[in-house]
Amino acid sequence: MPRYLVERVFPAGFELPLGQAGLEVCRGVVGVNDDLGVTWVHSYVRDDRRATWCIYDAPGPEAIRRAAERNGLPVTRIARVSVLDPYFYTPSSDST
């Protein structure tokens, strides 16, 4: 499944309640995503809490937008991405 980076801007900042309530919110989001075949991998939250960058696995951008609508989340921009890390080209130990 393709992977996407979803940029969300929250001009008034976004609130994630602590404890049980926060858990409920996250569970609600995951539940809605699940119906649409969308998986929220994780997010980076800007320190001022006015923007997030979320990594998603989804069948396509339409599914991400639909999930966002249902969850009441903004979508500023969607980019298709793939993983690259510093050890990508490191030869594996058993081949040496």
Place this chain on the structure above:
Amino acid sequence: MRLLERDAPLATLHRLRAEAANEGGRLVFVEGEAGIGKTSLLSAFAASVPEGVQVLLGSCDPLSTPRPLGPLLDIAEGLDPTFGPLVSESAPREEVLGSLLRALGRPDRDLVVLLDDLHWADDATLDALRFVGRRIASTHALLVGTYRDDEVGRQHPLRVVVGDLATSPAVRRIPLAPLSKASVAELSKGTDLDADELHDLTGGNPFYVTEVIAGAPARIPATVRDAVLARAARLSEAARRTLEAAAVIGPPTDPALLAGVVQGPLAAEECLAKGVLRTDGRSYVFRHEVARQAILDATDLAERLALHARVLAALEAGSEADRSDARLAHHAEGAGDRDAVLRYAPAAGRAAVAAGAHREAAAQFARALRFAGDLPRVARGELLVDVAREHGLVARLDVAFPAWEEARDIWHREGNAEREAAALTEYAMLLIGAGRNEDAEAASRRALELVESMSDGAAKAEALGGQAYIRMLDRDNAEAIELGRKAIRMGEGHPAAAGAVVAAWNSVGSSRILLGDIDGGRADLETSLRLALEYGFDRRVGGAYSVLYSALGEMYRFAEADPYFEAGHRYASARDLDGNRQYLEAWRALSLVHRGRWSEGGALAASLLARPSTTIARMMALLALGRLRARRGDPDAWTALDEALEIAAPTATLQRLGPIRAARAEAFWLAGDLDQSAAEASAVIDLAIAKAHPWHTGELSWWLKQAGRPAPKATPIAEPWRLQLDGRWREAAVAWDALECPYEAARALLGSDDPAAVEEAHARFDRLGARPAQALAARRLRELGVRSVPRGRRPSTRANPAGLTNRELEVLRLLAAGLSNAEIAGRLVLSTRTVDHHVSAVLGKLGVERRSEAATAAARAGIDVQNGQAAGPD
């Protein structure tokens, strides 16, 4: 034999039976390799259903060409007295399937229908299974189908049906696992066999295990086939001969027939006693089909031919109930009896055609053709037409094309122009479906030449109608109308030409719409629809709806077309006309995207593309998605537009290339690549002009103009595009708005030099979520000297005006519906204290003090409380 390790699947079947009776019908597929115990599970289930539950069993034949609807004939008697005659007399599909569904839906009884060995099912049975499976929840029956999942490849028709039904909540699958080591050890207790070795070699396959144990050899045979043969080798000579005859006759084996076929003493009793055959009191069956196949394969070839010949003779002489042509043809081929094959296979093929089992029909006609080497030329020509037509229907073009060509040549040499023209016309239609438009054109032209000097009649009407259809597809509309009207005149009053007449009305109507004569074209298409309904031509009804909807869409008459979508979609869904349904849905997605209903349109297109669909439906869904993604600035726009072009290119038709090239030009324009945008438009604009298509010509001219290229002077051009090309922005926007195309309207305004108009475009793009066009509007405003370019409503405000969390929106929705905190807590499964907390947060964010004011404040803030933008799971 005891049933080991099948408690869980058995319990599942019992649970689903109760669900079916109480909540609504269920369909279950029991899957597993040959010998895993599917039939044994069904038998155990049938033996343990509560009293009063009626169990019916239908089996599919292991013949290379099974009886059409065989399993339904098996269950017919128990199902409903009126059902059997419908099936055996080849009543229309609607009647058979409607009657089947009603019988399954009768609330006055608990019914279980078992359909065994569906991997051998004929097309008509699979069609019935799909029809019933999609509607099973409206019945009270439990339908259980078994199949060998390892023999059903991705292209197998059953796999397609299972995949199609799998998403329904009323459909389940039960995979059967091999036996564990412990069970194998238990079964082999008291023998000298090593349980571990037995398990490893047999893979825990219950049939294999029991065969080995029954054969009790010193060494475990390497394959299940060897195990079966080892066991048979221990039987007497007479028993082995009996077994071979039973294998040739096939299941279920009639004892009288068996007695007539076996030469020498009959030893059925020994086979029963040794457990190789079983009986239900009326007939014999092998303990497993794998065993029958092993015995059959091991039978000496000459002996097998002789057995088939004796079975054939006995069936021909006797009055056995199951003396079907399909069965006779099977044994005739087995006996290598040319005359008998040519007698029975074509008859079996015609019966299969009547039942709608086209795969079986194709196989029967092909079987006859294998024996038709020295058939007289005319008879061979007639057989070839059947072979070609049926293989065309099941997309076996490798057989269909050469068959049409040979048939054409035969009629040519016979000097039978009428038949030659008919063959050419049908061949041309098949070539169109395969995207070989040029060859189709040549074949159709030749047919026209042939009928030119003929008097009026069906052949002439068909040739003219075929050519009219091709001209319409090519958007040579004036010609299409002329030819189509001629075809209608020729065909009227000739019952054989009814299909051609209905099709001609369709072509004429489509072409009139495409020439801008919307009302006239609609009237013609409605005539085609009415006649198709009268004659019961399902596919032509579906075709009329598809064309009414898509041709009006091609002319941007989206709202006007809506009723045809609804009626057509209902009709196509009820009759499983999947191709028509998918094409309507693809155009629905396009319509929604153009009308600014992006979320719905995107979801519909994406769901179409997630499943297998026809090529043209896929192409138009890709177009919808490509336009949408480009307009939103979303990724993967090019994935969709590239695939769309790849599919469209071989058709070389304006109908496909026009809109796809235009969408690509738009996407390049949004990305700022004007050269590429112009290249896309140039690639097809001459074709659009040549075909006088007002909408494609308009859009393609626009993209050339945007890139600063001269657009060819062309008429006609659709009104909104003409206004836009003439620089009359405001009027163009009004015209687009009248067509319910908000994005197109905003794009028209963007071309203006008036900052107020561009600002309006900017705001409209913002509302739509059209980020790339919005950025172009912002740049344009700066060029026009506007200092403070509006930043637009902020994204989060758009999604969630008051900054409410998802949960708070849910609470608000229930709050606005008048629920108390305690009721909300119950609904959302939260504590009342948590809800108290949410409610005060909601009121705080909305800036109101009383809960009675919440709904009004929410509406003021732009939150849709009814639908709740954050409709969470509740």
